[in-house]
Amino acid sequence: MNFKEEQSKRILEIEEIIRRYLPKEEGWQKTVLQAMNYSVLAGGKRLRPMLMKESYTLFGGRGREIEPFLAAMEMVHTYSLIHDDLPAMDNDEYRRGRKTTHVVFGEAMAILAGDGLLNLAFETAAKAFEIGDDPARIGRALSVFAQKAGVYGMIGGQTADIEAEDRGGQVSQELLLFIHAHKTAALIQSALVTGATLAGADKEALDKLEKAGYDIGVAFQIQDDILDITGNEQELGKPTGSDEKNHKTTYVTLKGLAQAQADQKTLSEEAVALLRSFPSRNLFLEELVNSLITRNR
């Protein structure tokens, strides 16, 4: 398997699905629809829908009821970026080299575009009821998908992060892990568990995926902290040492570089072992997870 080639192919497939569920830019509410599409079509690796699709495949899923969920997953991720970038939140003017939504469309439209995408995510996911033939299963998938995005998932992590920043970025290890587990890992868990639920995976498998999603999300964030110290500025495309400069508590400042690297390795190995523990295997999914947690940039 040529991983990069396979990944590019899959990104194109997911892009096509996402576009199919995006709104047409017409009607009296056209501006908010433009703002939504502008943000969703800003590019990216479509990592979360890709994890969802591969998890679905791993458990034998072969239907098309996954498709609206893939689009919905990216809508949730995108709305969270739009609202995160708002002046009252992180106040970011650029993301992936493009002006952020509120810079282009104004703050009111950015708030509405975020709301619109979050709402559209559920409208879209609910279209699976028209496609699939097991509404109880789709209901369970929708339920976990919703929970992982909410106040006991991503929004919970975002809340804790904002409050920690307001206090100068000083956090305990417990709080730091809460933030990573919710702000980052929750949507990865959502992707893995929602996909497997739609494919009919059993409770034991879903629990393992929940754990794997946690491991991947936290390992990803620890790697971020490690790269801020050991990384190559050219490879990363951003300056290193910013956490130290900002007196920010990170996994590395709490535990030291060597321990952080060891913990990151443990989490990564556990994640891959979990993904390999099922009757079937998905080599692309294993490679994908591996690329996330061993990245140099």
Place this chain on the structure above:
Amino acid sequence: MNFKEEQSKRILEIEEIIRRYLPKEEGWQKTVLQAMNYSVLAGGKRLRPMLMKESYTLFGGRGREIEPFLAAMEMVHTYSLIHDDLPAMDNDEYRRGRKTTHVVFGEAMAILAGDGLLNLAFETAAKAFEIGDDPARIGRALSVFAQKAGVYGMIGGQTADIEAEDRGGQVSQELLLFIHAHKTAALIQSALVTGATLAGADKEALDKLEKAGYDIGVAFQIQDDILDITGNEQELGKPTGSDEKNHKTTYVTLKGLAQAQADQKTLSEEAVALLRSFPSRNLFLEELVNSLITRNR
């Protein structure tokens, strides 16, 4: 039937259900949970969940799978108020005599509380799958519930309204009706159609309810415009004549007072006739709708 007494009794029942689905204020994300509860528990007539419940009853619904939907309905309504009040939107400091969410909790928390409530609405509605025994029906109810809140429903109306205000409040009749039909009527349609869908109403009945919801929402808004001219300031609890002072296009400025009153009457009569056209009747629902569209304040 003593309408006021019945209404008070039903408000208490709905309050109890809503409270059951609100989050406990604990954990690292406690602040956002407090902001959400502060906003939902600000009071109000719980009109939308009440309409939903009565529509469900009208079509013979007797189960408890409606309950999470009732709570979800009020969460959607409340999130829309929180985001509407934000500085970048209407910039309101008070609502129902209490400080608005962003004044009490700050702008970032108000954005997150709105997001949290919108998301929680879908988490909550999805709990119906654990209660009811017809997941396909619940899926259809969830679908219409989501659509009416989104960019082709309430958010669409909000977008058009914000843009109209930016242009000085001058709108065509077509745009004014679009705003009323989406910003106000969409959630009333959501209440009536979601409730009836859960009870198993057929397509013809749902179409009639969709029309009735439109009539009620638009009649309600025209009455608002009429009262701004003919109303008693003491009864209304707010100054009259504000639309004229702000050079705001209203249904009355477009069509004249007499025509506005005639159209309001036509819409109201059609709404009540539609609600009376089913094999069963719900006298409380008829009274409730009547009280909304013939109000003097």
